[in-house]
Amino acid sequence: MGFFKVKLNGKSVKVRLKKGMSILDVMRQLGVNRETHLAKKNGRLVSELEEVSGKDRVEIFGVVYGG
Amino acid sequence: MAVSCSKCSGDAVVYLPYGNENLCKKHFVDSFEKRVRRTAREFRMIGKGDRVGVAVSGGKDSVSMLYLLKDICDSMRVELVALSVDEGIEGYREGTLKVAKENCRKLGVEHRILSFKREIGITVDEIAKKKDRMRTCSYCGVFRRWILNKTAREMGLTKLAVGHNLDDAAQTVLMNFLRNEPFRLARFGPSGGIIEHEFFVDRIKPLIRIPERESAVYSIIRGMNIKFGRCPYAHEAFRNEVRVFLNEVEEGFPGTKFRVFNSFMSVRDVLREKFSSNETPIKCKECGELSSNEVCMRCKMLRDLRGEKGKCL
Numbered sequence: 573m574g575f576f577k578v579k580l581n582g583k584s585v586k587v588r589l590k591k592g593m594s595i596l597d598v599m600r601q602l603g604v605n606r607e608t609h610l611a612k613k614n615g616r617l618v619s620e621l622e623e624v625s626g627k628d629r630v631e632i633f634g635v636v637y638g639g
Numbered sequence: 640m641a642v643s644c645s646k647c648s649g650d651a652v653v654y655l656p657y658g659n660e661n662l663c664k665k666h667f668v669d670s671f672e673k674r675v676r677r678t679a680r681e682f683r684m685i686g687k688g689d690r691v692g693v694a695v696s697g698g699k700d701s702v703s704m705l706y707l708l709k710d711i712c713d714s715m716r717v718e719l720v721a722l723s724v725d726e727g728i729e730g731y732r733e734g735t736l737k738v739a740k741e742n743c744r745k746l747g748v749e750h751r752i753l754s755f756k757r758e759i760g761i762t763v764d765e766i767a768k769k770k771d772r773m774r775t776c777s778y779c780g781v782f783r784r785w786i787l788n789k790t791a792r793e794m795g796l797t798k799l800a801v802g803h804n805l806d807d808a809a810q811t812v813l814m815n816f817l818r819n820e821p822f823r824l825a826r827f828g829p830s831g832g833i834i835e836h837e838f839f840v841d842r843i844k845p846l847i848r849i850p851e852r853e854s855a856v857y858s859i860i861r862g863m864n865i866k867f868g869r870c871p872y873a874h875e876a877f878r879n880e881v882r883v884f885l886n887e888v889e890e891g892f893p894g895t896k897f898r899v900f901n902s903f904m905s906v907r908d909v910l911r912e913k914f915s916s917n918e919t920p921i922k923c924k925e926c927g928e929l930s931s932n933e934v935c936m937r938c939k940m941l942r943d944l945r946g947e948k949g950k951c952l
Contacts, residue, residue: 610859
């Protein structure tokens with residue numbers, strides 16, 4: 573199904589698009605731990621079970637760093 | 640289509656894997672605040688007549704705690720003051736102190752900023768440049784606690800609230816096991832202090848049952864304008880290794896952090912009984928603060944950093 577771009581900590585990265593994929597699937601593809609990251613879809617904070625399509629603007633950002 | 644909240648038809652903003660729950664803004668905020676209030680009540684963290692100091696670094700945990708404690712203290716007519724410590728970490732601390740300042744102003748809370756340079760005579764950046772030293776975080780933790788306790792006592796505060804969350808607590812429990820330091824674990828907990836003494840201001844940890852990720856969600860929803868950044872020295876700490884390990888286990892086995900903390904809580908009394916110290920703390924002969932030895936850890940560390948044997952600042 574091709575690729576689409578998401579933002580990971582402000583940087584644009586490519587993700588392989590699959591039908592019915594969720595934010596959690598995106599996180600897994602990127603090797604991101606859901607315990608340490610949150611996600612926004614089209615500017616709105618969302619559950620990582622939310623589905624995404626190639627048209628969505630997805631941002632994943634780290635929030636657990638320590639210190 | 641958006642995922643719905645498990646409690647209403649609203650759009651979910653967060654998924655809590657350990658409870659298999661999706662929550663909308665309203666239900667998440669309600670749940671978060673309820674849990675913090677319950678913890679504060681359960682461990683009798685705040686009572687009438689208290690004067691509470693809140694240690695506010697400007698990060699998500701401390702600012703979220705400030706919002707909650709402001710509400711709790713207002714409803715109990717208890718005085719609340721915010722204390723921040725500038726450790727002198729260029730490119731990191733200026734930003735978080737700004738957030739602390741803005742949020743204190745927004746809430747109308749008196750805010751006092753203390754600094755390593757003024758109180759200790761050396762910044763964390765300066766410590767990091769020294770050779771033959773321990774990990775930077777070891778000095779930072781000892782010096783920060785020394786400043787906060789001394790200042791809180793001098794200000795007549797009866798409680799000092801720190802933003803330790805569930806992740807911090809689970810890390811502390813594991814770290815003490817991994818280091819074979821059960822006597823340290825015996826002194827750990829949601830409230831109280833290392834020792835009971837008029838010179839020691841009791842610490843309270845209202846967020847101790849809140850996963851760190853959730854205080855980030857709360858801070859975003861409440862518009863606290865938090866910058867999610869990392870202390871440049873955090874990677875040096877042993878704690879960081881434990882943090883990464885726990886987050887990996889939590890991802891595969893949701894609820895692990897709660898279970899680690901709850902396991903500790905169920906044996907805490909036994910640990911306390913076994914490792915309770917009958918030693919009466921003495922005053923450090925150099926700085927006059929409480930110590931279990933003639934010279935306290937803060938003064939020993941300063942000697943070490945200055946390459947001195949008998950003098951302190």
